Amino acid sequence: MTTASHRTSRRERHTTRSRRDNRNGLILTAPTLVVVLLASILPLLLVIVFAFSEIRLVDIPRLGTEPIDWTLDNFRRALANPSFWQALGTTLLYSTLTMVGSVGVGLVLALALRRPFRGRGIVRALLLVPYVLPIIAAVTIWQTMLNPQYGIVNAFGREFLGWESAVGFLNTTTTEVWGVPIPLSLLVVVLFEIWTSAPLSFLFITARLQGVTPSIEEAAALDGANGFQITTRIVMPQLMGVILLLCLLRFIWTFQSFNEIYLLTEGAGGTQVMALKVYTELVTRADIGSAAAYGLLMSVVLVALLAVYVAASRRKVDVE
Amino acid sequence: MTRRRSPLAPRPAAQVGRFVLIAVALVIAIGPVLYGFLLSLRPYSAVVQNPLDVWPALGELDFSGYTSAMLDESQGGFGLGRFVLNSLLVALGTVVLSIVVSILGAYAAARLRYRGRGMVNGIILGIYLFPGIVLSVPLFVLLARAGLTGSLVGLFFVYVAATVPVAIYMMRNYFLALPESVEEAAIIDGASLPRMLRSVVLPIALPGVVATAIYVFMIAWNEYFYALLFLVQDRSLWTAPLGIAQLADFNVPVTVLLAGSIAITIPVILLFFLAQRYLVDGLTAGAEK
Incomplete structure (x- = not known):
């Protein structure tokens, strides 16, 4: 009898708690939902509408008062435009190289700083500076370093490396190095992006390394495994999860990055990426429909790549 | 031995x-x-x-690079001081609203088992990862239609929207790390939810909230793209990053540009190192598993 009544009162308490949680949860989340609805969901719907309609900047004041002019022309023009495909290729190359470089550098640094030494805290903090630096400051500094007239890189190259003339690092589509053509400006932008983003990879991998217990490594070392074997066979497998996550995030972020390239090269020297295309269509060509279509196509490519990635990583987990 | x-x-x-x-x-x-x-x-x-x-x-x-960067045009400078004020205004406004919204949202996400919670968390994560550049087109059109693209208010609106997901993500991690028992005790003692949030949760979560606020401030302070999109035509409204980028096109001596860049970097670096430990914990909390 007593146990039964005790049980009901507990269940009652449970249901009142869940009801209270329900109400409070919705109240607390309401402001977030308003922001998300206004600034993300509504724009997402609108970008689809715009992409399928004929609309330019001059039409903005009349927006919502006139019926929509539906069309597929924006997509037709984009897909028929060779510069669209070129920008897509550049974007893919740019994101892939940055992803590999950023995560790779972060990994090497995290491993190098794993064992404590005097001053490690300060070294860690200093390595984060390129990530914390406002983008405009980073760009100004790099543009100065690479300037053909007064930049330190060109001055050094001409003084000590025997360069015959100044190199335009930020507006050279291809240059030959020992007979091999390389996309110079694109590589410079990639290096810049690695410079600013590797610290974040470093932070994440360092955080994960703190959860790696040294006992297995000690056992392996006692069994005669060398440092390289321990790193590749014991530490790396434990880091795989965070490395894959970082690759994914870095790829997504770089795929849509605008500031770095726009500020460094304005798209010169073969660095015209998709994000710049969206901007040019919107601002320079004043064509909202076309800009929306470019943006939507960009998202479709990204979502398709993500789907492939998720499918591939699922299968890999299954096999293991 | x-x-x-x-x-x-x-x-x-x-x-x-x-x-x-x-x-x-x-x-x-x-x-x-x-x-x-x-x-x-x-x-x-x-x-x-x-x-x-x-x-x-x-x-x-x-040191004339610094003075001529900061001084107003009427005093023979390049007016960066004014751009810094604009940046400060937008960034501080963004911090206040974004943090208030995110504290509520993050607490709900961390502690309350309400219906639709999984979906809300999923949407927030999705937005965090979604290509922001795609949304810039409709956002620009919407705000232009509302007559806000030529003002700092439009920028403020966009920055709040852009920082809420990451602020929620970070603060949720801080809240999850707090002991739940204190809150339960306060509820049993009859504290209402707003009271419990204000006098129990916030005091212990304060370092995390401050770290998040600093991160949000940094995002707003450094932002360039939307400032370019909205304000490029009105020089008096330029933010610091936009101002330096625009001055670079006007044959301003590079030493002045560098002085301006360093000047706007110093507060950010100081803030970051002040909150470094909490920031790093909040940003990387998902990575330790």
């Missing part, structure tokens, strides 16, 4: 290699920033004549 050598202690050669690597990494990370800082202290003509002389001679130390 000698101390037993750990089986994991690396060989001396590996040790040397490791320190060389760390030294190179430090030079690459800090070198350019130091270069920019030193050039900002030199007269422009000296930089052009001797680009390799990075270290300024004592006699040529020149």
Whole structure:
């Protein structure tokens, strides 16, 4: 009898708690939902509408008062435009190289700083500076370093490396190095992006390394495994999860990055990426429909790549 | 008695290699920033004549880059001081609204089991990962239609929207790390939810909230794209990043641009290092599993 009544009162308490949680949860989340609805969901719907309609900047004041002019022309023009495909290729190359470089550098640094030494805290903090630096400051500094007239890189190259003339690092589509053509400006932008983003990879991998217990490594070392074997066979497998996550995030972020390239090269020297295309269509060509279509196509490519990635990583987990 | 050598202690050669690597990494990370800082202290003509002389001679130390960057045009400067004020206004406004919204949302996400919670968390994560550039087109059109693209208010709106997802993500991690028992005790004692949030949760979560606020401030302070999109036509409304980028197109001496860049960097670096430990914990909380 007593146990039964005790049980009901507990269940009652449970249901009142869940009801209270329900109400409070919705109240607390309401402001977030308003922001998300206004600034993300509504724009997402609108970008689809715009992409399928004929609309330019001059039409903005009349927006919502006139019926929509539906069309597929924006997509037709984009897909028929060779510069669209070129920008897509550049974007893919740019994101892939940055992803590999950023995560790779972060990994090497995290491993190098794993064992404590005097001053490690300060070294860690200093390595984060390129990530914390406002983008405009980073760009100004790099543009100065690479300037053909007064930049330190060109001055050094001409003084000590025997360069015959100044190199335009930020507006050279291809240059030959020992007979091999390389996309110079694109590589410079990639290096810049690695410079600013590797610290974040470093932070994440360092955080994960703190959860790696040294006992297995000690056992392996006692069994005669060398440092390289321990790193590749014991530490790396434990880091795989965070490395894959970082690759994914870095790829997504770089795929849509605008500031770095726009500020460094304005798209010169073969660095015209998709994000710049969206901007040019919107601002320079004043064509909202076309800009929306470019943006939507960009998202479709990204979502398709993500789907492939998720499918591939699922299968890999299954096999293991 | 000698101390037993750990089986994991690396060989001396590996040790040397490791320190060389760390030294190179430090030079690459800090070198350019130091270069920019030193050039900002030199007269422009000296930089052009001797680009390799990075270290300024004592006699040529020149702080006029900073003053002429900051002073108003009427005083012979480039007006960066005004742009800094604009940035400060937008960034502080963004911090206040974004943090208030996110504290509520993050607490709900961390503690309350309400219906639809999984979906809400999923949407927030999705937005965090979604290509922002795609949304810039409709956002621009919407705000232009509302007549807000030529004002700091439009920028403020966009920054709040852009920072709420990441702020919720970070603060949720801080809230999850707090002991739940204190809150339960407060509820049993009859504290209402707003009261419990204000006098129990916030005081213990304060370091995390401050760290998140600093991160949000940094995002708003550094933002360039939307400032360019919305405000490029109205010089009096330029933010600091937009101002420096625009001045770069006007043949402003590079030492002035560097001085401006360094000046807007210093507050950010200071804030970051002040909150470094909490920031790093909040940002990387998902990585430890």
